Amino acid sequence: MSRPTPPACDAWQLLVQLFFAQRANLPPVAAELELSPAQCHVLHLIEPGRPVPMGQLAETLACDASNVTGLVDRLESRGLVRRRPSAADRRVKVLDLTPKGLRLRELLLDRMTAPPATLQKLSAAEQRALVRILARLLE
Amino acid sequence: MSRPTPPACDAWQLLVQLFFAQRANLPPVAAELELSPAQCHVLHLIEPGRPVPMGQLAETLACDASNVTGLVDRLESRGLVRRRPSAADRRVKVLDLTPKGLRLRELLLDRMTAPPATLQKLSAAEQRALVRILARLLE
DNA sequence: GCCCATTACTTGATGATGTCAACGATTGAT
DNA sequence: ATCAATCGTTGACATCATCAAGTAATGGGC
Numbered sequence: 001m002s003r004p005t006p007p008a009c010d011a012w013q014l015l016v017q018l019f020f021a022q023r024a025n026l027p028p029v030a031a032e033l034e035l036s037p038a039q040c041h042v043l044h045l046i047e048p049g050r051p052v053p054m055g056q057l058a059e060t061l062a063c064d065a066s067n068v069t070g071l072v073d074r075l076e077s078r079g080l081v082r083r084r085p086s087a088a089d090r091r092v093k094v095l096d097l098t099p100k101g102l103r104l105r106e107l108l109l110d111r112m113t114a115p116p117a118t119l120q121k122l123s124a125a126e127q128r129a130l131v132r133i134l135a136r137l138l139e
Numbered sequence: 140m141s142r143p144t145p146p147a148c149d150a151w152q153l154l155v156q157l158f159f160a161q162r163a164n165l166p167p168v169a170a171e172l173e174l175s176p177a178q179c180h181v182l183h184l185i186e187p188g189r190p191v192p193m194g195q196l197a198e199t200l201a202c203d204a205s206n207v208t209g210l211v212d213r214l215e216s217r218g219l220v221r222r223r224p225s226a227a228d229r230r231v232k233v234l235d236l237t238p239k240g241l242r243l244r245e246l247l248l249d250r251m252t253a254p255p256a257t258l259q260k261l262s263a264a265e266q267r268a269l270v271r272i273l274a275r276l277l278e
Numbered sequence: 279g280c281c282c283a284t285t286a287c288t289t290g291a292t293g294a295t296g297t298c299a300a301c302g303a304t305t306g307a308t
Numbered sequence: 309a310t311c312a313a314t315c316g317t318t319g320a321c322a323t324c325a326t327c328a329a330g331t332a333a334t335g336g337g338c
Contacts, residue, residue, distance in 0.1 A: 055315060055316080065315075065316065066318075091315040091316070092314090092316080093315085
């Protein structure tokens, strides 16, 4: 045996390492905006002009639906998010951002996507290659 | 104005997106091992044979020291982790894994680093390029 | 040696996150 | 018309996370 590790495994292990390392970045950003990390996630997932059913949010976050209820309660009480009845199915409620929520979301994305100095270690060509590869991963 | 976005920004935005998407993977894995996501992080950070001071753990996790106390309390009560006095400084306590904790950590890494099907969308050359680039990012 | 500011961890109080079980309202299929 | 399944909420409970205050140990200045 001792088959060489497929590059996919190596790549994934590195990505996992990066995820663990990256986790520490969210709390400070969240604190600056007076949000919790979980609330940042919700805000991130509600794209402007694309109302999201609560159930879908629970599925994307891989958490219980009742958890989403609480998260949205707090965001709604701060005037960042709205619950609206779905036209198609009166059981479901869809979420969208208030203008205030929209502004805060922009701020969040700004803070989150300020590239860390680490990336400067890569050459321009490597940066472009990374962009191309990640784009394919996410498509 | 309207300078083209530097590739570093694009790359980082994609990584952030991947990071948000990835977050949903941890809870199921954690549940399978009867751990919480936070406990997985701690277990991940205590490398075998490399005792970690509690304070360093708090810094790496970007959280309050008292939070680490609670996390370690629960891990220790399950016999996964040990608190030991530091020889150099009697204020600090260093953490290391029990044999049971070591086994669980191996299991955790196995589960976490099983590459998702998504990676198969990349060609072998792209996978190798990704490995090379990520390795430089993390070094 | 003796203060004393600093550091490392713990404790207690409090709020947020997250799960589960049970519930009401709605849906859609029989 | 009934009835199982679905969506969101509620309540109970454990964990996560912060802050303020406390204890023990360290190390510097005197």
